[in-house]
Amino acid sequence: MTFAAFTTRARVLTATLGLAAATAATLAAGGTAHADTAAPAQQQLPKVSAEQLLKVAEAQVGVEENGDGGGTKFHAWYMGSPRVKETIARDGGSVNAYANAAWCDMFVSWVGEQTGLRPTVGWDAYTVAHADWFAANKRWGADAKPGAVVFFDWDGGKDTSGIDHVGFVKKDNGDGTITTIEGNTGNGKVEQRVRPKSQVAGYGYPQYTA
Numbered sequence: 519m520t521f522a523a524f525t526t527r528a529r530v531l532t533a534t535l536g537l538a539a540a541t542a543a544t545l546a547a548g549g550t551a552h553a554d555t556a557a558p559a560q561q562q563l564p565k566v567s568a569e570q571l572l573k574v575a576e577a578q579v580g581v582e583e584n585g586d587g588g589g590t591k592f593h594a595w596y597m598g599s600p601r602v603k604e605t606i607a608r609d610g611g612s613v614n615a616y617a618n619a620a621w622c623d624m625f626v627s628w629v630g631e632q633t634g635l636r637p638t639v640g641w642d643a644y645t646v647a648h649a650d651w652f653a654a655n656k657r658w659g660a661d662a663k664p665g666a667v668v669f670f671d672w673d674g675g676k677d678t679s680g681i682d683h684v685g686f687v688k689k690d691n692g693d694g695t696i697t698t699i700e701g702n703t704g705n706g707k708v709e710q711r712v713r714p715k716s717q718v719a720g721y722g723y724p725q726y727t728a
Contacts, residue, residue, distance in 0.1 A: 564634040565728040568665025571639075575629045575686050575699040576710070583706040588618030592701060595631070596624045601641045609644070616643060622684050623648055625701025625708060626667055629686070630724070638725040645669060649678040652722030659721055662690040667722040668698060674716050681719050685711070 583590055596602055597616050606612065616624075623645050630639025638657075642648040649669045652658045662668070670683040685700030694715055701708045 563638065563725065563727050566633050566635055566726060567728040568663070568724075568726050570728070571629060571633045571635065571665055571724070571726070572686060572688055572699065574632050575625075575708075576688075578625070578629075578701070578708040579699070579710060581701075581708045583621065583702070586618045587706060588616075588621070590621055590624075590701075592621050592624040592628045593617060593619070595628050596621075596641075596643060599631075599641070601627070602643075605643060605647075608647075619643060620702055622700060622702040626684050626686065635724055635726075639667065640722070640724075645681045645684045646678055648684065649681050649720065649722060653678065653720075657723045657725075659723065661721060662687050662696045662715065662718070663721065663723065664689060665724060665726060667724065668696065668713075669719045669722065670713065670717050671719040672717055676719055678719060687721065 581590060581592075593616060597613050602613055602616060621643075623643050626639065626648075627636070627641035627643070630636045630641060633639075640648055640651050642651065648667075649658070652667070664687055666687040668685055668687045669678070669681045670685075671677075671680040672682050673680060683700070683703070685698040685703070687696050688699055688710065689697040691697060691712070695712050696715060696718070698711050698713055699708070700711055703709050703711060
């Protein structure tokens with residue numbers, strides 16, 4: 519396990535204040551972790567396949583963070599998006615707190631935005647809240663489908679509260695592993711990885727339209 523991967527949860531919690539408590543309160547009140555909760559079928563989405571989204575994700579392989587753990591275009595995009603104000607209202611903190619925060623979920627969210635599928639991929643900087651959003655919208659499961667958003671718990675747990683990391687499923691290898699595209703992995707880069715399914719907490723399923 520790399521240092522960057524091992525510290526993902528700690529870096530997220532440092533960057534955002536009161537995150538878990540705020541998310542739990544939101545869900546307890548009957549809401550979801552995202553403000554954009556309209557059912558994807560009710561929104562106008564472009565014709566995009568899982569393969570097309572994965573090509574956008576793969577094109578980012580090699581993008582890396584700076585020495586402070588930030589500085590990527592994914593950080594810059596998230597910090598300038600309307601979403602950052604929503605997550606600050608939910609979690610506390612400030613825009614600048616995201617500058618060097620763990621960015622695996624910012625990467626996933628950026629890919630969703632670039633493909634026009636943000637309403638169905640979701641957008642967040644906190645993996646637990648993002649997974650809870652998929653679950654609240656009944657798009658959560660245990661099948662490793664190409665294009666699914668995969669959430670990892672390095673301890674092998676299946677509860678969303680223990681999620682450490684997120685990426686996209688590229689392929690189910692049929693041998694107990696999956697091939698993924700992930701941000702903030704290895705030495706702080708976007709990389710293609712092979713992961714054991716035993717570390718997967720669950721999968722979120724975007725709605726592909728082509």
